[in-house]
Amino acid sequence: MKRTFILKLLLPLSFLAFVLLTPIEASANTNWKHLDMNSLGYASKQKVLKYNSVNWGEFEGDRQDLFKDTKHVEYKYTKHSRTMVMRYKNPQRYYLKTKYNYRKLIFRHGHQTPIITYYMKVGHDKWKFVNTIQFWMKKPIKY
Numbered sequence: 013m014k015r016t017f018i019l020k021l022l023l024p025l026s027f028l029a030f031v032l033l034t035p036i037e038a039s040a041n042t043n044w045k046h047l048d049m050n051s052l053g054y055a056s057k058q059k060v061l062k063y064n065s066v067n068w069g070e071f072e073g074d075r076q077d078l079f080k081d082t083k084h085v086e087y088k089y090t091k092h093s094r095t096m097v098m099r100y101k102n103p104q105r106y107y108l109k110t111k112y113n114y115r116k117l118i119f120r121h122g123h124q125t126p127i128i129t130y131y132m133k134v135g136h137d138k139w140k141f142v143n144t145i146q147f148w149m150k151k152p153i154k155y
Contacts, residue, residue: 044086044099053153061127063143078103078113078134089155094119096155102135110135123152 079100086099096117102110116131116139126149130142 043088045088047085047087047098049082049085051154053147054150055147056150058145058147061144061146064141079115079132094155119153119155121146123154124149126153 081100081103084101087096088099089096096119098115098117100113100115102113105111113135114133116133118129118131119126120129121127125146127144127146129144131139132142133139
């Protein structure tokens with residue numbers, strides 16, 4: 013009696029959990045949008061305000077080729093914090109054992125003269141601060 017009651021209770025609950033969780037996983041994959049690099053605007057000049065010498069050298073040396081592809085870049089943007097996470101396909105997929113590399117951009121100080129802080133994440137590493145740059149824009153950024 014107890015077993016049949018438990019089975020009658022667990023079967024619908026497991027089915028309900030499966031139905032409710034499936035769209036969440038599917039929607040998580042579709043949140044990424046294709047990034048048009050022109051939406052980031054055109055700068056007439058720029059000034060490096062702050063940089064991390066260790067990560068800056070690593071980014072400019074070995075890691076720069078991991079962020080060169082502009083054709084397959086996808087992004088997520090959070091409007092209230094003005095944070096953009098960009099996702100690049102990893103050219104060294106088998107070596108690093110991950111499909112994507114990430115860059116995080118944090119926008120501050122307006123659209124005409126933004127200050128952008130850059131972070132990078134390669135493979136399964138943690139976020140690393142790269143630099144903070146102030147731009148003077150010819151065409152303002154959308155973000």
